[in-house]
Amino acid sequence: MPRPSTPLLSPDRIRSVALAIIDRDGLDGLSMRKLAAELGVQAASLYGHVRTKDQLLNDVAATILSSVDVSGFSSGWREGLIRCARSYREALSSHPNIVPFLAYGPAGREESLRRLDILHGALVDAGWSRREATMIAAGLMYIVFGSALSSFSSGFSSDPADYTGRYPHLDRAHLLPGVARELDRDSFELALAAFVRGL
Amino acid sequence: MPRPSTPLLSPDRIRSVALAIIDRDGLDGLSMRKLAAELGVQAASLYGHVRTKDQLLNDVAATILSSVDVSGFSSGWREGLIRCARSYREALSSHPNIVPFLAYGPAGREESLRRLDILHGALVDAGWSRREATMIAAGLMYIVFGSALSSFSSGFSSDPADYTGRYPHLDRAHLLPGVARELDRDSFELALAAFVRGL
DNA sequence: CCCATTAACCGAACAGTGTTAGGTTAACTC
């Protein structure tokens, strides 16, 4: 195929299809050839619009992070932390398959830094020292990312035989997958509430 | 090379060299061919001792998790949670490069489950409901894994120009890498203390 | 002691990965 009359590819379209594949097939399910195929194109053509796969993943991550809202600090820093964490988690849990990538690479992402900056500033304004603000922000991220990885409740088997006998206290762990979604959110809320209350 | 007089390979040796490569070159730095080369062997030979690379990584992870101590619940559940979390984090932070793998796959690992079972039982014995115990254990894992991923302080650039101007509150973020180790630990301790206190 | 079996390794290959170089043709600009 020569140059088409209307371009088949655009960074936006590539990002959106890439994210759709990740949501559907997981992070390992995304390959440049598969992505190209779903865009009706050959793999090499992608590299006219995207520098590298890693960069593409970073771009996809950035668009997800751009929906995080850290502007809820008007009614006190405790409430602000909670709102910020909820917004963060909501963004991540709507695309859980990309979280391992987020957690893997360095945090030096544009979108991530901008939000961290605001969070840090709000905490300092509330009277925390700079160092304390850094640690509190880090702690909040621990809970957000830890819960978003969700290798916990959703990582359990639904076969009772995997637990009975061997793990006496986990004899109902096979029920976890059924309530994973709810339990994940409740665990997150519990951890978040305890953390903020304990500060 | 035919069959050698004394075997070159053993599951133990394979695991230990694999872990050394991961520690040195990162998770992506481990390939079966490189692993084989460092063992003085061809890649195909590994498959007589290891079923698959994923299984090998699980085995390596298991040996790391086996050093986690969850037996500190004799002086109260709060102290027990803290000791358990510290032990977990210590095990993970001594091999940070394998944490993404740990966080990626399901939690259904033998070693992981056994410890979770004990933790869960100790919390129920302390008077928490089963559901609460599950959520508290999950929250503790959030903090442990979140801090072990440590894509925070160690993920910052050491070039001041990356921050000044653009992120007013992060104008000293370039100093973070120098104190990353200490700051990571302090952030973990802060989050852990706040979480346990807030329960 | 010899023979059959098994265990340990190797070479070569397969299908898949990200990525690049060089070619072809349509659309745009002067």
Add this chain to the structure above:
DNA sequence: GAGTTAACCTAACACTGTTCGGTTAATGGG
């Protein structure tokens, strides 16, 4: 209308995990 650029292509490279079939040494039985 000619020249340039942009968008796609084919083909290839150097990898990856894994498997198949072969080769040889150690081991156990009669």
